[in-house]
Amino acid sequence: xxxxxxxxxxxxxxxxxxxxxxxxxxxxxxxxxxxxxxxxxxxxxxxxxxxxxxxxxxxxxxxxxxxxxxxxxxxxxxxxxxxxxxxxxxxxxxxxxxxxxxxxxxxxxxxxxxxxxxxxxxxxxxxxxxxxxxxxxxxxxxxxxxxxxxxxxxxxxxxxxxxxxxxxxxxxxxxxxxxxxxxxxxxxxxxxxxxxxxxxxxxxxxxxxxxxxxxxxxxxxxxxxxxxxxxxxxxxxxxxxxxxxxxxxxxxxxxxxxxxxxxxxxxxxxxxxxxxxxxxxxxxxxxxxxxxxxxxxxxxxxxxxxxxxxxxxxxxxxxxxxxxxxxxxxxxxxxxxxxxxxxxxxxxxxxxxxxxxxxxxxxxxxxxxxxxxxxxxxxxxxxxxxxxxxxxxxxxxxxxxxxxxxxxxxxxx
Numbered sequence: 001x002x003x004x005x006x007x008x009x010x011x012x013x014x015x016x017x018x019x020x021x022x023x024x025x026x027x028x029x030x031x032x033x034x035x036x037x038x039x040x041x042x043x044x045x046x047x048x049x050x051x052x053x054x055x056x057x058x059x060x061x062x063x064x065x066x067x068x069x070x071x072x073x074x075x076x077x078x079x080x081x082x083x084x085x086x087x088x089x090x091x092x093x094x095x096x097x098x099x100x101x102x103x104x105x106x107x108x109x110x111x112x113x114x115x116x117x118x119x120x121x122x123x124x125x126x127x128x129x130x131x132x133x134x135x136x137x138x139x140x141x142x143x144x145x146x147x148x149x150x151x152x153x154x155x156x157x158x159x160x161x162x163x164x165x166x167x168x169x170x171x172x173x174x175x176x177x178x179x180x181x182x183x184x185x186x187x188x189x190x191x192x193x194x195x196x197x198x199x200x201x202x203x204x205x206x207x208x209x210x211x212x213x214x215x216x217x218x219x220x221x222x223x224x225x226x227x228x229x230x231x232x233x234x235x236x237x238x239x240x241x242x243x244x245x246x247x248x249x250x251x252x253x254x255x256x257x258x259x260x261x262x263x264x265x266x267x268x269x270x271x272x273x274x275x276x277x278x279x280x281x282x283x284x285x286x287x288x289x290x291x292x293x294x295x296x297x298x299x300x301x302x303x304x305x306x307x308x309x310x311x312x313x314x315x316x317x318x319x320x321x322x323x324x325x326x327x328x329x330x331x332x333x334x335x336x337x338x339x340x341x342x343x344x345x346x347x348x349x350x351x352x353x354x355x356x357x358x359x360x361x362x363x364x365x366x367x368x369x370x371x372x373x374x375x376x377x378x379x380x381x382x383x384x385x386x387x388x389x390x391x392x393x394x395x396x397x398x399x400x401x402x403x404x405x406x407x408x409x410x411x412x413x
Contacts, residue, residue, distance in 0.1 A: 002033055003043040010043050028361060035062035038380055038387055040366065051367040051391055056203075056235050056343070056378040059262035060307040067265040070303035074296045081295065083288070089298035096305055101245050102253060103273035107282065108293035112234030112260035113147025115270035118287060119197070119258045120151045122274060123228050124173075125281040127194030137192035138230070141179040143205035144198060146232055155197060158205075179208060182217040189225055195255075196222055197230035200246035200340075206374050207338045207345025209241075215250040228255040228278065234270070235343065238262035239308045239381050242318035242341035249340070262381075265304025269297040313381035317341035320383050327392045333403050335373075344377045345370065346395075352402040359398035365391055 003010060010031055017027070030042040039047040040062065050062060060067060074089060081087065094106045107122075109115045120138065127135035138155065146152040148163065150171050156163055157176035164170060173192075177184040179202060196218055202208040222229045229252075236246035237259040243249040245257065255278050260270035291297075308314065321341040328337045328346045335349045348356075351372035360367060367377050375395075379387070 003031060037061045037063075038383060046364060049365045049387065049390055049394075051365065051377045051379040051383070051387075053378045053380050054266065055261070055368075056240060057261045057264065058266055059239055059313065059381045060265050060304050060311075061380045061382045062266075064265055064304065064307055066307050067267070067300050067303045071267060071296050071300040074299035078295050080291070082290075083293055087293070087295050087298070089295050089302060090293045093298045093302045093305070096302060097259075097271070098273065100305070100309065101248065101257070101273065103257065104276040105274050105279040107272045107274070107279075107287070108298070109260070109270040109272065109289060110268055110291050110294075110297075111147075111270045112258065113149045113152045113270075114289070114292075115234060115258035115260050115272050116146045116152040116155065116232055117149055118272040119230050119232075119256045120155060121287060122256060122272065122278060122281050123195040123197075123230055125286060126228065126278050129281055131194070134192050135194045136173050137175065137190060138173060138195045138197050139175050139177055139185055139188045139193060140197045141199070141202065141205075142176045143179060143208075144176075144202055144232075145204035146197070146199075147234075179205070180211050180214045182214055182221065185218065186221055189221075189227070193225070193227060195228040195230050197232065199232045199234075200236050200250070201241060201343055203235045203343065203376070203378075204370060206347070206370055207343060207376055209338065209340045210250070212250060215247070215252045219252045222255075230254060231257045233257050234260045235378070236340075238305060239314040239317055240341055240343050240378070242321065243314050244309065246340065262308065263304065264297055264301045265307070267297045267300035267304075269294070269301050308381065311382075314341070316383070317381045320385060320388060323385050324377065324383075324388045324391075327388060328395070331392070331396055332399055334399075342377070342379055342381055342383060346375045346377070348373050348375075348399070350403055350406055352399065352406050355402035355405060356395065356398045359401050360394050363394045363397065365394040367391075 032040050033043045034041045040050050109118050124136045140155045140157050142157040144157045146155040154171035154174050175188045177188045200210050231247055231254040233245050256274045258272050324344055325337045333348045336347045338345045353369040353373050353375050357369045370376050
């Protein structure tokens with residue numbers, strides 16, 4: 001829908017949002033009216049270079065034509081039904097995903113946080129079924145992020161932030177250990193522990209990739225202790241880090257893995273993939289969802305996954321991501337550049353990340369800030385070196401402006 005079709009002005013539409021919507025987001029002062037490839041366009045047709053990617057969702061490109069066509073074609077046949085009859089998109093997507101990533105079974109969900117809830121529930125059910133009612137404890141990572149529903153929120157290792165504060169007692173049964181510290185994870189294992197759950201790259205935690213030694217060590221620890229290894233690949237999955245799933249780049253296979261975001265290419269969908277043995281924990285009545293496995297979402301996801309694989313967008317993420325990290329490291333006030341593929345964090349030696357984001361927005365380039373010292377880039381995986389060059393040019397100007405404002409304020413204060 002275009003603004004001209006509503007009969008409203010831009011200011012009237014913004015006022016409507018302010019009046020009727022509960023707001024937990026910082027709104028940018030433009031209306032995202034359409035999107036294509038690497039760009040969002042506002043109500044005036046102004047292009048914005050998109051290094052936000054719909055929060056790592058639009059990996060095959062904004063409004064990828066194949067994804068759009070698949071969704072439209074499916075709408076002509078059936079949009080939604082209950083999960084008792086067989087549906088073609090569910091079956092084709094299940095085979096495509098499981099065969100590609102080497103897992104046995106898939107359970108569809110509607111989002112990343114629900115995929116993680118499913119993974120947590122399945123791990124606990126498996127533990128209780130096999131070892132008794134006290135086998136429910138899960139170790140997760142400090143500064144990790146797994147979502148905002150109660151189970152995934154409790155699994156998120158950020159107890160002192162707004163993610164958990166103000167919501168009352170967290171779901172019990174989670175302990176946090178230091179990321180990339182194998183000894184700390186091992187020390188947290190108790191007789192009640194059934195699983196270890198981490199992100200291969202901590203996104204919201206500041207873009208910290210797991211080391212090879214850490215990933216291999218967790219797999220070995222789980223095997224020795226009879227634990228399940230759970231990987232949250234909601235953000236890292238489907239090409240983002242340079243392989244179809246991040247764990248494939250480490251040569252480590254989990255027992256359960258969650259996914260969402262890029263999986264749908266713009267449509268809301270998530271999933272949990274598991275081994276045959278763990279899948280036995282779910283029987284009729286133990287878990288379900290009205291919309292999960294939605295026909296249109298599955299059709300779009302099949303097109304998205306196919307585009308990512310057939311066009312080797314994982315390879316492009318490796319190549320362009322390497323170039324992006326190299327160029328970011330040359331910018332002023334950059335303390336460290338971290339990441340894998342096209343999941344990249346740029347940390348400054350000054351608390352200017354939010355202002356850098358705003359300055360870049362003024363210059364029609366989009367990316368996000370994590371805290372006050374890290375900017376994160378998660379563009380569509382079709383990003384080119386030319387797109388990176390444009391980003392870097394804008395970032396250089398934005399950093400200079402933000403740093404000058406900060407230093408002036410500090411001197412004045």
